[in-house]
Amino acid sequence: MTTKGEQKNFLVRFLTMNTSNEVGGRDLPLWRQLLLQILTLLITLEVMFPIMYIITLSFSSQTTRPSSLQLIPREISFVAYQQVLDRPTANPVTFLELLRNSFLLSVGVGLVALMIAVTAAYAFSRFKFKLRQVLMIMVFIPLLMPAVGLSTPLFLLMNSFRIVECSPGVLAFNPFTTCSTTGKLLFNLRDSLLGVGIAMISGALPFAIWNLKGYLDTIPRELEEAAAIDGASPNQVFFLIVLPLAVPQLAVTFFLGFIGHWQEFALPWLFLTKPQDYTLSMTLYNMTGQYANAIPWNRFSAFAVIVALPVAITYIALQKYITSGLTTGAVKG
Template identity: 40%
Template sequence: MEKVIYKNSYAVKTGPKRRTRKFIKLSLAYCVLAAFIVAAILPIVWIFTTSINASNTLLTTSLDIIPEKMTLNHYKNILFGPNSNFFLWLKNSIIVAGATTGLSLMLGTTAAYAFSRFRFKGRKTLLNIFLLLNAFPNILAIVAYYKIITTLNLVNTLIGLVIVYTGGQLVFTIWNLKGYFDTLPYEIEEAALIDGASVLKIFTKIVLPLSRPAIAVTAMFSFMAGWNEYIFAMTFTTNKGIFTLPVGLWSLQNAGNYAQNWPLFAAGSLIVAVPVMIVFLLLQKSLISGLTLGSTK
């Protein structure tokens, strides 16, 4: 027999059939989520087991997750091998990714605030141009980038890579932050203006603190763009002392160390992913709120 419970003037029926349907729906939802989680974790587990496999195999007919013979020598060879300059490449990647993130945020936040709050001639045209540029992959501009970097004599320099990566990220940064700035109530800024605050003070003391979630999301994407990028770094650098981690690991593979050693390649892939995981964990709360808050404000 179903019971009727009144909540907020609405009658809600509860009973065995309703509870059964709810249980089935929840079970199906959890099964789908579990399938997605397994699909996301399985490649990582496979790469890890490959990296500790003592035998030089990538695929096996065995269904065992843990290999029969395990070793950590692959990680040792990546970090301290005779042909590896891992820590130098790590330093270069940190410099490039960090500078790209900082420069993209500095230029992107100010430009996005201007597009959001001020009305000037050509504003809509510029926004449409940015949106059009974002529709094309950055690889199409590789020739133009190379000519600019060559003209500025910045080939084989970290500064050249930072300029290229920052230019490629600015469109996304401006559009992403501009959309978030649009959701902030302008009345707060008007009240600050009445109290005598300058535009710069309003931007730094009010707008930026309120926009931390969006800034965290933008910073994460900018960092990953500078950290994982391979094609531009390979094209604009030929000196091993300037290599970033993706190009450095490729140079080891090109030298023959990775050509037939998949466990070594898997170990290098996991090591490169660790800093990104650390950054994600540090920004986790801001990232989650930044991805969801814009739709509810």
């Protein structure tokens, strides 16, 4: 396996590779050059086909379904974008609410997981202690489970946390206190963004610990040793030296998490029933397949573009870190 540093730079090197110092670079015969250009153009067509298709559709003002293939926009109309921002689906929920829910989940889960993970990652990276191996395996085991694998118990456990109004003014907090009669359900943790967030943290936390530990292992220890010799306590070493050094990687872990959580679909789609809690990816699903007959394709396309943009922008901004992060998380599906 190649070293970490090499992998980290794959994407950057892929895009900026220096091609001028290649030997014999100019003597590619013209017929070969043309042949290779045809090949690369064909591949370009393959890559651009769905992208141009969806962009063309999204700029169309026609609400009827496409009757012929169009890959280059004939008109630039923002009607579809406007309609989608106005009222994405038949559900009584605005685009801003969907955006807020997606953001709350992806940013909240990312931040909380990171804050909890960083001290654990530090302990695994720097301390030698008796249960180290056992505890590290305990962190690793959930990583083996595909995210969907824990959805049943999380669903059932969250579902048992309910606030019920037994009679006016009398509340019962299931499962700690219960009503003698059936009351009015006020709140169900399972059917709330909070519950989905907690369930998502369950998957995000082991990943964050593992990812951060891998990075902390690569930070040289000289600084910490020097500080310790100067009389800094281990806590001071952590908060004043390691934490500031780890900020770039904390950011990368956060954004990698963000990319994943932004697309999270399985848990919200399983947990949430109220339209005002829906996220962007749930709405995207609602726009295709059996429920989608009423949604014009130009609106669906505009929505797909909007959902894809934050991820694409984050990726491009972070490209030099992405590959390493992906291979670190290779265990998780």
